[in-house]
Amino acid sequence: MSERTLVLLKPDAVRRGLIGEITGRIESKADWAVRALELRTLDRSTLEQHYSEHVGKPFYEPLVEFMASGPSVVMVVEGERVIEGVRALAGPTDPIAAPPGSIRGDFGTIVRENLIHASDSAESAERELKIFFPDFS
Numbered sequence: 001m002s003e004r005t006l007v008l009l010k011p012d013a014v015r016r017g018l019i020g021e022i023t024g025r026i027e028s029k030a031d032w033a034v035r036a037l038e039l040r041t042l043d044r045s046t047l048e049q050h051y052s053e054h055v056g057k058p059f060y061e062p063l064v065e066f067m068a069s070g071p072s073v074v075m076v077v078e079g080e081r082v083i084e085g086v087r088a089l090a091g092p093t094d095p096i097a098a099p100p101g102s103i104r105g106d107f108g109t110i111v112r113e114n115l116i117h118a119s120d121s122a123e124s125a126e127r128e129l130k131i132f133f134p135d136f137s
């Protein structure tokens with residue numbers, strides 16, 4: 001079933017010049033398409049909404065600070081099983097546990113600076129797309 005997901009290339013990915021590499025892996029999957037894409041420095045209020053499930057956790061404050069530390073790429077990707085699919089391309093949250101071949105496994109070492117965010121369910125995708133692309137339909 002075709003669906004949409006929110007993908008963020010985090011500030012570490014942008015700083016390290018990995019926009020093309022990561023976007024290419026997503027874009028080259030059969031029948032997936034980038035429907036919106038923008039370089040954007042995320043403000044605190046957007047990040048507080050986006051990461052509301054993590055408020056109060058020890059990693060929350062440093063996470064928000066890191067995510068606001070420079071531009072991210074924000075994008076909407078559409079396609080067959082794309083929500084599950086981009087999570088699979090990204091790999092597990094901890095890059096050291098992520099297998100080679102996954103984005104985090106190939107490029108990451110630090111849990112916080114793990115290069116990419118992708119919505120984790122249809123409900124999350126709907127909620128997050130509204131936060132980042134309120135006018136997109």
Ligand code: RTP
Pocket residue numbers: 059063092093111112113114116117118119120
């Ligand atoms: P994301 O939401 O960014 O796609 O990542 P995720 O589902 O794999 O991970 P989640 O548990 O939702 O955590 C959100 C982001 O917080 C940072 N994090 N740091 N122990 C730590 O220092 C820690 N744990 C999580 C990561 O940037 C993670 O992607």
Ligand code: MG
Pocket residue numbers: 120
């Ligand atoms: Mg998450």
